[in-house]
Amino acid sequence: MVGTTGTDRAVTGRAARRNALAGVLLGLGVVAFADETVFHQLLHWHHFYDRAGSAAGLVSDGLFHAFGWAATVAALFLIAALRRDRAARPLRVVGGALAGGGAFQLYDGLVQHKLLGLHQIRYVPDVLVYDVVWNVLAAVLLVAGLVLLVRTRERGA
Amino acid sequence: MTGHELAGPVGAAAAGLYLAAVLGRPWPPARTACWLGGVAAAVLGASPTGHGDFRAHVAGHLLLGMLAPLLLVRAAPVTLALRTLPVGRARGLARLLRSAPARGLTHPVVAAVLDVGGLWVLLRTGLPAPADPVVHLLVAVHMLLAGALFAAALVSPDPAPHRARLGLRAAVLVAAVAAHDVLAKTVHADPPPGVPAAAARAGAELLYYGGLPVELALMVLLGAEWWARDRRAALRPARAASSS
Numbered sequence: 001m002v003g004t005t006g007t008d009r010a011v012t013g014r015a016a017r018r019n020a021l022a023g024v025l026l027g028l029g030v031v032a033f034a035d036e037t038v039f040h041q042l043l044h045w046h047h048f049y050d051r052a053g054s055a056a057g058l059v060s061d062g063l064f065h066a067f068g069w070a071a072t073v074a075a076l077f078l079i080a081a082l083r084r085d086r087a088a089r090p091l092r093v094v095g096g097a098l099a100g101g102g103a104f105q106l107y108d109g110l111v112q113h114k115l116l117g118l119h120q121i122r123y124v125p126d127v128l129v130y131d132v133v134w135n136v137l138a139a140v141l142l143v144a145g146l147v148l149l150v151r152t153r154e155r156g157a
Numbered sequence: 158m159t160g161h162e163l164a165g166p167v168g169a170a171a172a173g174l175y176l177a178a179v180l181g182r183p184w185p186p187a188r189t190a191c192w193l194g195g196v197a198a199a200v201l202g203a204s205p206t207g208h209g210d211f212r213a214h215v216a217g218h219l220l221l222g223m224l225a226p227l228l229l230v231r232a233a234p235v236t237l238a239l240r241t242l243p244v245g246r247a248r249g250l251a252r253l254l255r256s257a258p259a260r261g262l263t264h265p266v267v268a269a270v271l272d273v274g275g276l277w278v279l280l281r282t283g284l285p286a287p288a289d290p291v292v293h294l295l296v297a298v299h300m301l302l303a304g305a306l307f308a309a310a311l312v313s314p315d316p317a318p319h320r321a322r323l324g325l326r327a328a329v330l331v332a333a334v335a336a337h338d339v340l341a342k343t344v345h346a347d348p349p350p351g352v353p354a355a356a357a358r359a360g361a362e363l364l365y366y367g368g369l370p371v372e373l374a375l376m377v378l379l380g381a382e383w384w385a386r387d388r389r390a391a392l393r394p395a396r397a398a399s400s401s
Contacts, residue, residue: 058339066334069369070327070376077380081387 015087016154018078023096024103026075027145031101032068035108060112064104071100092152099145105138163294164203168196175234178241188232188314195228203297211352211360215367218276221297223371226304227312231378235315260319265329268310272303273336280340280349307333312378323386327379334372341365 082088109131175192202220235254239247253259261267279296309315311326321329341364348357 058342059335062335062338062342063331065338066331066372069334069373070331073373073376073380074327077384081384084388085391 012154015082015085016089016092016152018082018087019089019092019152020096020149022075022078022082023093023098023145023149024100025071025078025096026093027097027100027102028104029068029072029075030097031104031108032064033072036065036068057112064108064112068104089152091148095145095148095152097145098141099149102138102140102142102145106135106142109135109138161204164200164297168200172196175232175237178237182240184237188237191228192232192234195225195232198228199225199301203301211349211356212363215360215363218300218364219367219371222272222276222300222304223368226301226306227308227371227374230305230308230313230315233314235313239316254316255318262306263310263317263319265307265310265321265326268303268306269329269333269336272307273333273340275299275303277336277340280344282350308375311375312382323379323383327376330372330375330379334368337368337372338365341368 079088079093172193175189179189198220202217202222202225235250238250242250262271309317310321311330313320341361344364345358345361348354352360
């Protein structure tokens with residue numbers, strides 16, 4: 001960085017936004033992917049579709065599955081562009097990823113599982129334990145990510 | 158003649174025409190490979206599929222309606238035709254592509270509705286196992302053409318004077334993938350008429366997961382387009398500054 005002219009600040013501002021955005025998209029994608037592979041495919045805790053949920057739940061699930069993949073691809077291209085421009089800030093990307101991943105997991109845990117009744121985390125009598133662990137973990141990730149995002153904000157100028 | 162019997166000869170003709178046009182001109186081998194792969198996928202997807210087997214029907218859709226169209230579009234057939242055809246006919250083709258109906262059909266939203274909507278109608282009505290060979294042929298042709306329209310609207314390397322903005326194309330892709338997923342889940346829960354429940358579930362999961370590679374390829378192609386454009390934008394001010 002040479003000086004602090006207006007253009008420089010604009011460029012750094014854009015890079016800061018890009019780092020955060022890349023992280024948020026990556027976090028969304030990773031959580032959606034983990035949900036699909038770990039809970040649906042490997043553990044078979046989640047049901048593919050159990051007809052319990054509403055139509056809204058089904059649409060929400062479809063959109064998130066689709067958006068999860070698109071977010072992953074978009075995040076990888078954003079990171080590639082940041083590295084090309086020598087503007088990558090790994091800590092900020094991690095902050096965004098924790099916030100994005102936590103937010104999506106919280107949405108999945110509260111809105112999709114509970115409000116829309118899409119499917120449960122696991123089909124056991126004491127699902128409440130699973131719900132509490134799932135959502136508390138999500139909230140912790142979200143808060144940690146937000147803290148990191150705030151701390152890696154551009155200072156100065 | 159049924160669609161099954163037509164697929165082989167039509168495929169051979171399509172491959173032959175493309176190769177004849179490419180012969181003796183500089184042309185990226187990757188595009189030729191895309192065309193041949195696309196033709197092979199289409200012929201395979203249209204070939205006889207053990208009647209009554211719903212999974213085979215879904216596999217046919219993945220090949221004929223998703224993989225083949227993407228590969229054929231990425232082979233840039235319009236560019237090749239414009240370079241190969243005599244000037245008069247090339248102008249005619251260019252005029253046709255600029256016409257209002259062509260513009261309407263290649264709008265991402267229209268193409269997506271024709272493509273995913275067609276599949277929706279097919280699986281949610283009694284059409285999966287049409288007894289009439291003519292209906293079967295029409296369904297197969299619609300699948301291929303609607304798929305090609307959709308792929309062309311999103312990631313065509315051919316000249317497209319009225320291409321939609323990248324953001325709109327990305328949004329349409331996400332919506333179409335979501336609609337495809339929702340369709341798979343409703344098939345899982347409510348088998349199409351005449352399909353046993355177990356076969357419907359197996360077919361639905363194949364539809365859901367089997368479409369993913371093509372969907373990811375579409376996303377990566379859109380991402381690559383953004384990346385290239387962003388690089389050009391990043392280089393522009395630097396060049397302007399150095400020339401001043």
